[in-house]
Amino acid sequence: MHNRVLMNGNDAIGEGAIRAGCHAYFGYPITPQNELTSYMAKHMPEHGRVFIQAESEVAAINMVFGAVVTGKRAMTSSSSPGISLKQEGLSYLAAAELPAVVVNVQRGGPGLGNIAPSQADYFQATKGGGHGDYHLIVLAPNSVQEMHDFTIDAFALADRYRNPVMILTDGRLGQMMEPLVLYKGAPPKSPPKPWSLTGARNRKPNHIRSLLLEVDALEERNLILQAKYKTILAELVGFDEYLTQDAQVLAIAYGSSARIAKGAVDQARAKGIKAGLLRPITLWPFPRARIRQLAAKVKGILVVEMSAGQMLEDVQLAVGERSPIAFEGRMGGAVPEESDVLTALQHLNKPTRKGARS
Amino acid sequence: MSTSRSRPKKTDRIIYRRPLSLVDRPTHFCPGCGHGTAHKLIAEVLDTLKIREKTIGVAPVGCAVMAYYYLNCDISEAAHGRTPAVATGIKRCLPDRIVFSYQGDGDLAAIGMAETIHAANRGENITVVFVNNSVYGMTGGQMAPTTLNGQKTATSPCGRDSRSMGTPIRICELLNTLDSPWHIERVALDGPAGIRKARKALLTAFKGQMEGKGYSLIEILSPCPIHMRLTPRDAVRFIKEGMIPAFPLGVFRKEGKPVT
Numbered sequence: 152m153h154n155r156v157l158m159n160g161n162d163a164i165g166e167g168a169i170r171a172g173c174h175a176y177f178g179y180p181i182t183p184q185n186e187l188t189s190y191m192a193k194h195m196p197e198h199g200r201v202f203i204q205a206e207s208e209v210a211a212i213n214m215v216f217g218a219v220v221t222g223k224r225a226m227t228s229s230s231s232p233g234i235s236l237k238q239e240g241l242s243y244l245a246a247a248e249l250p251a252v253v254v255n256v257q258r259g260g261p262g263l264g265n266i267a268p269s270q271a272d273y274f275q276a277t278k279g280g281g282h283g284d285y286h287l288i289v290l291a292p293n294s295v296q297e298m299h300d301f302t303i304d305a306f307a308l309a310d311r312y313r314n315p316v317m318i319l320t321d322g323r324l325g326q327m328m329e330p331l332v333l334y335k336g337a338p339p340k341s342p343p344k345p346w347s348l349t350g351a352r353n354r355k356p357n358h359i360r361s362l363l364l365e366v367d368a369l370e371e372r373n374l375i376l377q378a379k380y381k382t383i384l385a386e387l388v389g390f391d392e393y394l395t396q397d398a399q400v401l402a403i404a405y406g407s408s409a410r411i412a413k414g415a416v417d418q419a420r421a422k423g424i425k426a427g428l429l430r431p432i433t434l435w436p437f438p439r440a441r442i443r444q445l446a447a448k449v450k451g452i453l454v455v456e457m458s459a460g461q462m463l464e465d466v467q468l469a470v471g472e473r474s475p476i477a478f479e480g481r482m483g484g485a486v487p488e489e490s491d492v493l494t495a496l497q498h499l500n501k502p503t504r505k506g507a508r509s
Numbered sequence: 510m511s512t513s514r515s516r517p518k519k520t521d522r523i524i525y526r527r528p529l530s531l532v533d534r535p536t537h538f539c540p541g542c543g544h545g546t547a548h549k550l551i552a553e554v555l556d557t558l559k560i561r562e563k564t565i566g567v568a569p570v571g572c573a574v575m576a577y578y579y580l581n582c583d584i585s586e587a588a589h590g591r592t593p594a595v596a597t598g599i600k601r602c603l604p605d606r607i608v609f610s611y612q613g614d615g616d617l618a619a620i621g622m623a624e625t626i627h628a629a630n631r632g633e634n635i636t637v638v639f640v641n642n643s644v645y646g647m648t649g650g651q652m653a654p655t656t657l658n659g660q661k662t663a664t665s666p667c668g669r670d671s672r673s674m675g676t677p678i679r680i681c682e683l684l685n686t687l688d689s690p691w692h693i694e695r696v697a698l699d700g701p702a703g704i705r706k707a708r709k710a711l712l713t714a715f716k717g718q719m720e721g722k723g724y725s726l727i728e729i730l731s732p733c734p735i736h737m738r739l740t741p742r743d744a745v746r747f748i749k750e751g752m753i754p755a756f757p758l759g760v761f762r763k764e765g766k767p768v769t
Contacts, residue, residue, distance in 0.1 A: 201601045206627035213591035217598020348583040350563040358577040359585035
């Protein structure tokens with residue numbers, strides 16, 4: 152156990168970023184992600200890296216833009232209202248195909264909301280969020296260990312696909328402490344970046360741009376982006392399954408909701424109900440094919456979220472009429488109770504049940 | 510009328526040629542616009558200081574967004590007003606490169622005011638080239654933060670009324686209240702003498718950055734005849750008679766100290 156340390160999720164992301172070779176971090180204070188900004192303020196300079204407390208979330212994401220055009224790895228983090236402010240920057244990053252990592256430690260909304268954990272930014276994260284046809288790669292950790300590990304992955308994926316990557320987590324995972332094993336390897340290898348701006352020495356000038364006034368040129372740029380998204384959809388889908396082999400009722404949940412759902416699945420099994428859990432790890436690309444497959448085998452599906460039912464829509468798209476779908480969710484920073492999830496699973500398991508509850 | 514052209518003979522002395530840092534192509538700028546001149550001055554300074562190959566520019570949203578068509582160096586676009594934030598990110602990651610932002614009055618003094626002030630206040634070792642022509646050009650002549658009192662624009666059709674629309678913002682004076690900037694100067698493209706002064710100011714700013722002196726901002730009063738509905742000559746007269754009284758020329762900050 153000597154190689155395990157106790158850390159909160161926000162710090163675990165920060166340490167992950169440093170070990171992934173993040174050269175620059177730009178942040179702005181907002182709860183519940185402040186531990187991360189403080190961690191970077193202390194530790195980035197120790198490693199000779201860049202830390203700036205920006206004047207706003209808007210400035211922070213644009214500093215990230217500037218940092219990554221040089222070819223260096225860079226990250227910003229915030230929580231829901233601050234992530235709303237970063238949407239323009241995310242659109243520009245996606246348009247210019249720039250690799251960047253953005254962390255959203257979600258809190259209750261809409262508006263100023265509160266500082267309790269939430270999953271109500273799912274639409275914003277997975278459907279684009281800013282203007283134009285684009286996608287972020289969205290990773291959803293469910294433990295402090297995964298907060299750390301997925302941060303390393305996020306930098307590698309951002310470089311591999313030249314695309315911004317979002318780690319979509321919440322205030323509970325950000326602030327709770329768990330033991331974890333720190334990444335000991337070398338930073339993920341950075342591919343050559345011949346497009347980066349380093350000064351036009353012995354080469355033609357490079358330009359980073361998203362303005363393409365000619366319609367044909369902009370449509371062509373869009374087609375290139377869409378082709379890349381298709382590749383990501385084919386290569387990157389990630390999910391975790393728990394007791395799905397013989398499952399007759401299937402819970403689908405991500406992030407910290409998945410931990411609650413897992414507890415409920417265990418309780419259901421103890422009562423003789425064949426329950427299982429599918430946990431999407433990539434929210435975009437969404438594990439649609441696997442969910443469709445499982446939907447054909449089960450009596451019912453229960454989606455658990457800390458929202459009014461956002462991922463629910465992606466599950467509905469995947470499942471169609473193959474299975475009834477129920478939903479268990481809380482809003483405004485409230486957390487679903489394990490007992491309520493269990494009740495919903497039991498309800499789905501009843502042989503007389505017809506149609507979806509949602 | 511035709512002009513005969515011939516290659517320079519060996520004995521000829523070349524007194525002027527296009528700077529290497531300027532791309533040989535016609536600009537998209539309107540007749541009489543000052544951006545072409547401002548671009549050329551930057552190119553001349555990059556040549557003079559031999560820094561073209563280590564310079565990274567950040568272009569604004571506005572008429573100068575296509576600076577990469579004309580300046581022969583690495584250039585990034587930035588979201589509207591975020592130009593100094595992007596320049597900050599670049600410079601902090603590559604401190605040995607020369608980084609400049611090129612911004613209009615809307616980009617710098619309206620939507621990007623926060624980024625402008627905070628980059629200056631951090632004393633970022635970058636050079637900000639601020640082209641003030643008192644009007645939004647690219648979008649069709651709307652009121653800018655630097656539009657003069659009484660000046661008619663597309664969005665101040667009866668003239669800027671200070672009681673409800675505020676008064677022209679003097680960026681050099683405003684930034685000069687901060688402790689961190691190293692050089693702040695206002696010049697005007699109002700004739701050959703003004704253009705020479707502008708070149709000298711840019712030279713000071715870029716040279717200072719090379720020496721690690723810190724933040725510099727050169728405000729260039731520049732003509733925008735089309736959106737002012739003026740002839741190019743009258744647009745220059747507008748600079749002399751309208752803008753300079755509202756935006757006094759001179760060095761406001763020298764060697765990190767306010768000029769009194």
